[in-house]
Each structure stands twice: as C-alpha cells, then as structure tokens.
Amino acid sequence: MPAVERDAFFVDTPGGARFTLVTRPTGAIRGSIVFIPPFAEELNKSRRMCALAADAFARDGWQVVQLDLFGTGDSPGDFGEATWAHWIEDLDATIRWVETRGQQPVILWALRAGALLAGEWNARAAIARPCLMWQPVTNGKQHLTQFLRLKSAADMLSESDAKSTPRELAEALAAGEAVEVAGYTLNPALASGMNAAKLETLDCAHVIELAGEDRLNLSPAVSRLVEKTAAGDASVKTAVVAGPAFWQTLEIEVAPNLMLASLDALAGLKQA
Amino acid sequence: MTDIASTFSCEGETLIAITSVPGPGEVPLKLGVLVVVGGPQYRVGAHRQFALLARALATEGIPCMRFDFRGMGDATGAPSSFDASDFDIAAAVDHFMAQVPGLDGVVLWGLCDGATAASLYGTRDDRIKGLVLLNPWVRSEAGHAKTMLKHYYLQRLVSPAFWRKLFSARVNPFASLMELLGTARKSRRAEGPVDSPDTQKPWLERMREALSAPDMPILIVLSGRDYVANEFDELLQSDRGWRSCFERPNCTFERLTECDHTFSNAIARDQVAALTARWVTDRLQA
Numbered sequence: 154m155p156a157v158e159r160d161a162f163f164v165d166t167p168g169g170a171r172f173t174l175v176t177r178p179t180g181a182i183r184g185s186i187v188f189i190p191p192f193a194e195e196l197n198k199s200r201r202m203c204a205l206a207a208d209a210f211a212r213d214g215w216q217v218v219q220l221d222l223f224g225t226g227d228s229p230g231d232f233g234e235a236t237w238a239h240w241i242e243d244l245d246a247t248i249r250w251v252e253t254r255g256q257q258p259v260i261l262w263a264l265r266a267g268a269l270l271a272g273e274w275n276a277r278a279a280i281a282r283p284c285l286m287w288q289p290v291t292n293g294k295q296h297l298t299q300f301l302r303l304k305s306a307a308d309m310l311s312e313s314d315a316k317s318t319p320r321e322l323a324e325a326l327a328a329g330e331a332v333e334v335a336g337y338t339l340n341p342a343l344a345s346g347m348n349a350a351k352l353e354t355l356d357c358a359h360v361i362e363l364a365g366e367d368r369l370n371l372s373p374a375v376s377r378l379v380e381k382t383a384a385g386d387a388s389v390k391t392a393v394v395a396g397p398a399f400w401q402t403l404e405i406e407v408a409p410n411l412m413l414a415s416l417d418a419l420a421g422l423k424q425a
Numbered sequence: 426m427t428d429i430a431s432t433f434s435c436e437g438e439t440l441i442a443i444t445s446v447p448g449p450g451e452v453p454l455k456l457g458v459l460v461v462v463g464g465p466q467y468r469v470g471a472h473r474q475f476a477l478l479a480r481a482l483a484t485e486g487i488p489c490m491r492f493d494f495r496g497m498g499d500a501t502g503a504p505s506s507f508d509a510s511d512f513d514i515a516a517a518v519d520h521f522m523a524q525v526p527g528l529d530g531v532v533l534w535g536l537c538d539g540a541t542a543a544s545l546y547g548t549r550d551d552r553i554k555g556l557v558l559l560n561p562w563v564r565s566e567a568g569h570a571k572t573m574l575k576h577y578y579l580q581r582l583v584s585p586a587f588w589r590k591l592f593s594a595r596v597n598p599f600a601s602l603m604e605l606l607g608t609a610r611k612s613r614r615a616e617g618p619v620d621s622p623d624t625q626k627p628w629l630e631r632m633r634e635a636l637s638a639p640d641m642p643i644l645i646v647l648s649g650r651d652y653v654a655n656e657f658d659e660l661l662q663s664d665r666g667w668r669s670c671f672e673r674p675n676c677t678f679e680r681l682t683e684c685d686h687t688f689s690n691a692i693a694r695d696q697v698a699a700l701t702a703r704w705v706t707d708r709l710q711a
Contacts, residue, residue: 158439159432159439159441159499159501160432161430161431161432161441161443161499162430163428163430170428172430172443174441174499193472194471194472196469197466197467197469197470197471198465200467200469200498200499201467201496201497201498204498204499204500204501208501219499225473226469226473226476227428227430227443227468227469227476229428231477232472232473307689333690333691335472335689336471336472336473336474336687336689336690336694337472338691403465404465405465405497405504
C-alpha cells in the first residue's frame with residue numbers, strides 16, 4: 154500500500170486566507186481532486202466520510218485538496234458574512250492554486266450543495282473540469298427551503314413564541330434581512346445566490362447517489378438531468394450504491410460502497 | 426488574533442489542530458484553553474461553535490487549541506469512545522504547550538461527553554489547571570439506555586395509544602423522537618475499545634472521583650433546555666457523593682436557562698465565550 158501524508162494549512166487567496174487540507178501519496182501523483190463541500194451542518198456530519206474517501210483516493214495515487222469556503226469550517230469569517238459569490242471565488246482560487254503548481258489534471262469532487270457551486274464554476278470556465286458528484290443537490294432554492302424548515306422545527310421544539318414558517322423566513326431574506334437558522338446566520342446575499350443556483354447540465358459529470366430504503370434508482374431530479382444532458386451528447390455516467398445519508402445522520406456514519414464506486418469513477422473521469 | 430493550522434501525532438496517527446493565538450504585539454495569557462470535542466463532532470463544532478469560541482478567547486488574550494481525536498474529523502485512525510481518549514488528550518496538551526511556549530498550564534473545555542472525557546483526564550496530568558464543563562454527560566449504564574429503548578420507547582412507538590396521543594397533540598412529536606434517538610445513541614456507547622489503565626471501574630465512578638479532587642478548579646455551565654443537563658442536575662439531587670464534589674469555593678455553577686444543548690445561537694455562544702474568558706482570567710489571579 155502506498156504511504157499517504159496529510160497536511161493542514163491556510164492558503165493565501167485574493168479573498169484572504171482559506172483553510173486547506175491536503176491528502177496525497179508520498180510518491181508521484183496522477184492528478185488532483187478538489188473537494189467542494191456541502192452546506193452548513195452537512196459539512197460537519199460528512200467530515201469523517203470525506204476524510205476516509207480522501208485517504209482512499211490518495212492511496213490510489215490522487216492528491217486531494219479539501220477547501221473550507223469563506224465563513225465555514227476553519228476558514229476565516231463568520232458564516233453570516235458569506236455570500237454565494239465569495240464561495241465561487243474561493244473555488245476559483247483553489248483550482249488556480251492547484252493548477253499553477255502543475256498538479257493536473259484537476260477533477261472536481263462535490264458533495265450535495267457543492268455540486269451547485271461546481272456546476273456554476275464549470276459553466277463560467279473556458280474548459281469545464283470533470284466532476285465527481287455525490288448525491289448532488291440540483292435545485293438551490295429547494296435546498297434553502299429545507300434548511301429554513303429547521304428553524305420552524307426548532308421553534309416548535311423550544312415551544313418558543315417566535316414561530317416562523319419557511320415562507321416568512323424566505324420573505325425576510327428577500328427583504329434583505331439576515332436570518333439565524335440552527336446556529337447559522339444566513340446573509341441575504343447568500344440566500345439569493347443559492348436561490349438562483351440550479352444544476353442545468355451534467356456535462357463531464359459522474360453522479361453517484363446513495364440508495365435509500367424507499368429507493369434503489371436514481372432520484373427523479375437527477376434522472377431528468379441525465380436525459381437532458383444525454384440529448385446534448387455528453388459523457389454523463391451515473392451509479393446508485395447502498396449506504397446511509399451520512400451528511401445528515403445523527404451519529405457519524407460512513408458509506409464504504411460509495412468510496413469503491415468513486416475509485417472506478419475517478420479512473421474513468423481522468424480518461425475523459 | 427491568528428489561527429495556526431498544524432498536525433501532530435498520537436500513537437502513530439495524524440491529528441489536525443487549529444490554534445488561535447492573540448495577535449502579534451499582544452502578550453498571551455499563561456493559561457491556554459484546550460477544547461475537548463464531544464459527541465459526533467470534529468474540531469469546528471456544531472454550527473462552528475468551537476471555532477468561534479477559540480477566536481473569541483484569543484481576542485481576549487487566551488490561546489485556544491482545538492483538535493480532532495483519532496478517527497474523528499480529519500484525523501487518521503479508528504474512533505474510540507469518550508472514556509478511552511486519554512492518549513489523544515495527552516498528545517494534544519504536549520502539542521499545544523509546544524506551540525505556545527509561554528503557557529504554564531491548560532484548562533480543558535468540554536461539552537457533553539467531551540466534558541466527561543475532560544473530567545476523566547484532568548487529575549492525571551498536573552499541567553491541567555482547571556476544567557470548564559458544559560452540560561456534562563453522566564448517564565451511567567449503557568444497559569439502562571438499552572432497557573429504556575427496548576421496553577419503553579419502542580413499545581410506546583408501536584402502541585396505538587401513543588399515536589392517538591400524538592395526533593391529539595398531547596405529545597410533542599419532535600421531543601419524543603429526539604428522546605428516542607438520544608437513547609438509541611447512548612445504548613451504542615461505552616462499548617468501544619478501552620485503553621485507560623483502570624477501566625475495571627465504571628467511568629461514572631472514575632469521573633466522580635476525579636471531580637472530587639479538591640484543588641481542581643471547575644466551572645460548570647448548564648443549559649436550561651437540555652436533557653443532558655437535566656440528568657446531571659438529577660444526579661446531583663439524588664446522590665450526596667456527587668453533590669459534595671462541587672461544594673467547594675473553587676467550583677462555580679452557571680445556569681443559562683434559555684440555552685439548548687449546543688448553545689445554538691449567537692447570543693448563547695457569546696455568553697459561553699464571555700463566561701469562559703472571565704473564569705480563565707480569574708484563575709490566573711487566584
């Protein structure tokens with residue numbers, strides 16, 4: 154088994170320092186994988202699974218670069234200061250940081266809402282980078298609404314008088330007010346960016362979803378995107394594997410099948 | 426205030442640490458705070474509470490380090506249970522004191538089972554000068570939780586009476602579900618590999634013994650809206666031995682009645698940071 158080393162540091166980007174975790178083989182690398190994290194608490198819950206996957210990818214010869222976006226994880230700033238534009242800039246800076254060091258090719262690896270950022274970055278790029286997507290969120294507006302529901306549930310739990318529906322919260326955000334949900338302050342500019350974010354195509358993407366108890370096939374949203382993309386003659390691939398929804402489980406859980414399927418996917422993405 | 430990222434090793438595994446230190450030109454306090462992460466969290470904490478706490482403390486001149494235990498977050502290795510984390514904490518104290526050379530000692534800061542882990546370690550290392558324990562986890566027997574799960578909650582979930590009650594809104598469905606999930610989680614605990622020297626004793630007993638050390642200053646912070654804090658309170662009320670642990674002048678209780686288990690809003694987080702900073706600063710003058 155090749156040896157793997159893990160290093161943590163802050164990278165200077167035009168927007169400021171960004172926490173970066175690099176996991177790489179001690180020998181030569183086949184290319185770099187840039188991880189694009191999911192939204193809010195999903196980053197915490199998935200950290201272990203992503204660390205294990207990064208280790209597996211590194212043993213397979215890849216350098217894995219995990220970035221904490223502005224206002225999230227160990228990067229500077231408060232979550233409430235972060236906007237969607239900051240996050241696109243951060244992703245841009247990290248991809249350039251890797252590519253100027255000659256550690257190519259670069260493959261994007263996105264979990265959940267990270268896929269929205271990957272899609273948006275690729276749509277603006279001169280050359281799209283291949284992307285491994287884990288359980289992609291395809292509609293930012295829907296994802297935001299689900300997040301706002303947490304506040305309604307918390308208000309109910311605490312028997313607080315301040316009952317707020319997701320609709321009321323969305324209206325407050327649209328009116329330019331910040332809203333605090335589950336310990337995260339949401340900037341109206343982050344909400345508007347996320348509301349507008351939508352995965353329009355799966356060009357150059359390999360999508361892997363986890364099978365739920367009620368579902369063994371691709372989700373309807375991803376199926377629709379596959380049909381749409383395939384008509385455009387692109388090389389989109391999909392897979393469904395068994396495993397827990399580790400980004401939201403109460404305890405830390407992992408999905409080994411997802412790692413195995415990803416190793417195959419990465420080999421294919423590199424050739425593409 | 427500056428954050429420094431680094432790695433250190435524990436039993437051959439690589440652990441990630443972030444140390445928040447006061448800015449250049451500021452003299453750091455001689456006591457640092459080491460966050461002992463509890464629950465299913467890594468060094469950043471639920472809603473970034475540990476990251477924000479560390480930055481708030483460093484702004485007040487108090488160096489603060491947080492790290493991932495083996496097998497959690499970005500650390501390599503296999504995870505172990507909260508009552509078997511002595512090696513991880515010892516390696517972290519070594520690393521913290523090497524990184525901030527002016528430190529005379531370290532205060533351990535822990536939430537939930539992190540508070541329990543901090544208590545169990547505290548008296549074993551004379552570099553530890555105090556404990557800040559938030560909503561400490563004291564539910565003793567895993568067996569108890571299992572019994573509850575098997576005979577009470579599951580029965581309740583399948584009983585038609587429970588569902589009738591639920592739909593007539595006499596039971597808060599979220600509260601019941603959270604209670605059930607909490608029990609399921611606990612019944613899986615305290616079964617992991619154990620590497621402490623005297624594991625023959627149950628950890629709750631070891632915890633009480635450790636906390637009764639008369640020269641260990643303790644700050645206890647309890648949330649008003651939290652089952653775990655309620656259980657801690659019940660233990661104090663029902664057990665004379667436990668109560669007497671804290672009947673001494675170097676032990677302070679703070680009750681934040683409006684807060685939940687993880688202090689999940691900006692006001693609660695700031696309250697905890699301010700209480701911690703004041704208490705640590707007072708320790709230096711004491």
